[in-house]
Amino acid sequence: MPAFSKILIANRGEIACRIQRTAQALGYRTVAVFSDADADALHVRMADEAVHIGPAPVQQSYLNIPAILDAARRTGADALHPGYGFLSENAGFASACEAAGITFIGPGAEAIELMGSKRLSKLAMLTAGVPCIAGYQGAEQDDATLHREAERIGYPLMIKASAGGGGRGMRLVHQADELPAQLRTARSEALHAFGSDELILEQALLAPRHVEIQVFGDRHGQLIYLGERDCSIQRRHQKVIEEAPCPVMTAELRQAMGEAALKACRAVNYVGAGTVEFLLDARGQFYFLEMNTRLQVEHPVTEMITGLDLVALQLQVAAGQPLPLRQEQVELKGHAIEVRLYAEDPAQGFLPQTGQVRRWEPASGTDVRIDHGLLEGQPISPFYDPMLGKLIAHGATREEARRKLLRAVEDTVLTGVASNQRLLANLLRHPGFAGGEFSTAFIAEHFADDPSLRPQPPSSTELALAAALFYQQAARGHGTALAGWRNNANVPLRYRLGTHESAWDLEVNPQDSKTLRIQHADHSFEVQLLAANGRWASVTIDGIRRRYAYDLEAGQLWLFTGPGNVHLHDLSHAPAASQAGARDGTLKAPMDGAIVDVLVSEGATVSKGQLLLVLEAMKMEHPLKAGIDGVIKRLQVNLGDQVKNRQVLLEVE
Structure with missing residues (x-):
């Protein structure tokens, strides 16, 4: 009998779609799970079957183990792929799948539990002889112990959530007086994100490379590594760009790092896909960082240089088959x-x-x-x-x-x-x-x-193009091409285009049936709107022809000018805006999210820069601070409230 035939993907978004593509290509049936927020998502549409598992918050849906296992039971799924994130490194979930007779496509629960703890995994790696960064990985977690150990390690140092990943619960501390606040924030973020506020401390290596080794093990005792990935381009300790191979890698260093990674795997009897992450300094010395007991976000670069489908290998190993190649057969191309x-x-x-x-x-x-x-x-x-x-x-x-x-x-x-x-x-x-x-x-x-890190106003060219598209929409409303109705042809049409914060004035002068002369400040453009079908506009601006993607609806324009997009409103006929001061003491939500901490009450005196509220959105905590000195006049949110972008949270008078 085959090992399994129907795979439930306990995840969402791009990784759920990615797993389904390989699973379906290999003949497996697939089951998607979804929350209220994902009822019509692409991963749901792709699946052979899909099961609703709860409301949008992750604790009630994608982290809801009973609901996921019930979905597998109801659909007859006999294997489960956790993807990455969510429950992918949850040892209890792997054990629950085994108890339910479902093949967990990943390593055993023991390896997940050990390597999922930065504290315990580091102790195991030290025992196994894998190079590690100096630090504190003890069980005592009180502030006094952590302050004492921080002094021993020296500054700068890193605070890391033991159960963490993706930069959450991680803080760089430059000096001792920063430590109390950073410990408090790291603990809070770790507890919200991972359900554990256990921390470790490590000596900070400033400006190293982040290099990781892709490993694979089967149930027949074979372990191999598939080269390395350089993931050094990061912000807030989250990866932004990954590549393979590492630009400074040598054959000798690759072998040394690969063998160290396999040593880590042997220490935990590893099976399946995994990644052993290292920090590499300028001298060529490398140090164990952590092991991820799952498929990585960046696995496609390894697939492209090896020609291997890592998801297919995961399915083969989970089905009890041996790895189809030996270490000496691994080739890196391009x-x-x-x-x-x-x-x-x-x-x-x-x-x-x-x-x-x-x-x-x-x-x-x-x-x-x-x-x-x-x-x-x-x-x-x-x-x-x-x-x-x-x-x-x-x-x-x-x-x-x-x-x-x-x-x-x-x-x-x-x-x-x-x-x-x-x-x-x-x-x-x-x-x-x-x-x-x-x-x-x-x-x-x-x-x-x-420039990408600072707010940038739309360029004069973008404003001219926007004015042309708004003009065309109005002209079509009058049943003409680019004629534009006016009772005096010599008077230019005036447009006022804006964002939430700013507005710009333009003049539009039709020259003929296709050509507009558009003026913005000191810039004058000749614009020919050759074609615009609601999705793409073909435009000649000052003799240069280009295509732009756009979406225009109800006086709002979303214009893609590559890369990035501009969102503008037609304010030409809007009433004059109030001239209230920018610093009027009103604190608004910078995005949709949940209020996870309220640090003030009505009537309290606050000072500029003081922390007032903490908003959690997309797995990160965002501190919201006072913009002026004053008194809390009105507090409009409570702990646990879900808020919308730009919703007024409180007012300082």
Whole structure:
């Protein structure tokens, strides 16, 4: 009898779609699970069967073990793939699957439990002889012990959530007086994200490379490694760009790191796909960071340089089959680079963003792959991680892969929700990245002044194009092409286009049936709107013809100018706005989320910069502080409230 025939994917989004593609191609039936927020998501549509498992919050749906196991029972699923995140590294979940007679596509519960604890795994690695960073990984977790150990280790140091990942519950501490506040924040974030506030302390290696080894083990005792990935381009300890192979890797160093990774695997009798992560310093010394007992977000770059389908290997190993190749048969060909597309605004401190996907058209091209779970019209909610998808490119050389990926980032159309697309393009263009010279400090050191990290007003060209599209829409309403009704042809049409914060005035002068002369400030443009079908506009501006993706509805325009998009309102006939001061003491929610801490009450005196509320959105905590000195006049939220973007939370008088 076959080991299993129907696989439930206990996840959502792009990874659920990715697993389904391979599983279905290999002849397996698939079952999706979904929350209220994902009822019409792409991973649900792709599956052979789908089961609703609860409300949108993760604790009631994607972390709800009884509901997931019941979905498997009801559909007859005899195997379960956890993807990454959620329950993928939950030893109790792996044990529960085994008890229910369901094949868990991953390692055994013992390995997950040990390697899922940064504290316990580090102790095991020290025993196994794997190089580790100096630090504290003891069981005593009181403040006095952690302060004493911090003094022993020395500053700067890292606080890390023992059960953590993805940068949550992690803080860099430069000096002793920062430690109490950082310990408090790390504990809170770790408890909310992982259900455990256990911490470890480590000596901070400043500006190392983050290099990880992909490992695989089968149930017949064979262990191999499939090269390495360089994941050094990070922000807030979260990976942004990953590539394989590492630009500074040598054959000798690869073998040494690979053998150290296998030593770690043997220490826990590892089976399945896993990743052993190291920090690599400028001297070529490497140190164990952690082990992820699951498939990694960045697995596509390894697939592209090895030609292997890692999900297919996972299914084979879970079915009891031996790995189909030995270590000496592993070949690395060419170079692959991946970027993570996030619903976040780098210009607002990387705040997660919510909204509706208005347009989504991923780029295509030779050796370009885009893993995603997006559909046009779907909402991006505050309940889940802000990663929308991954763009990956392969080339014979690193430069060829970089060039292909840059074009794919620039050509992938996303409107309706702010993203980090412009930052990704600027990173890929940077001479330091192009030359392979970077570390985990790259963004902090080289991008402090990058335009993508500051709010940028729309360019005059973008405003002129927007005015032309608004004009065309109005002209069509009068049954003409670009005539535009006026009682005096010599008087220009005046447009006022704006965002939530600013507005700009333009003049539009029709020249003939296709040509407009558009004036903004000191800039004058000749615009020919050759075609516009509601999705794409073909436009000649000052003699240069280009195509732009756009979406225009009810006086709002979402315009994709590559990379990134502009959202403008037609304010031409809107009443004059109130001139209330910008610092009127009103605190608004910067995004959809949940209030997880309220630190003030009505009538309390506060000072500028004082922490007032803590908002949790997309698995991260966001401190909200007073903008002025004053007294809390009105507090409009309570602990646990779900709030909307720009909702008034409190007022300071």
